[in-house]
Amino acid sequence: MYGSQREHASNPQQGYAARNGSPETETQFGLSLPSTPASLPSKPDLAFPARRKVIFVHGCFWHSHACKAGLIPKSNRDFSLPKLRQNKARDRKNLEALSLLGWDALVIWQCELKDGTA
């Protein structure tokens, strides 16, 4: 049993998929779900409009996670650094904008998903 709450979460399993790192999660990378409100200031990987919650699944490299996968190869710095800085600034802006609108945002890192399936 997942608990007694049966409100209007249209598909509660999406949330569990993200946490468990099941194959379903992978198909959602880079796709915007139909349930994502068009008015949001960004494109979360998962959105739960009834609860005003969104979840981002971030790739460690492109979003500069402080983990092994987030390291920048020396040979590629000229190309990567400006782009990574832009990504980081955009991430921060998105989260700020969402919280101003009253949305709760959760960031899940790709490396966390991998750990979860070990």
Ligand SMILES: [Zn+2]
């Ligand atoms: Zn990571």
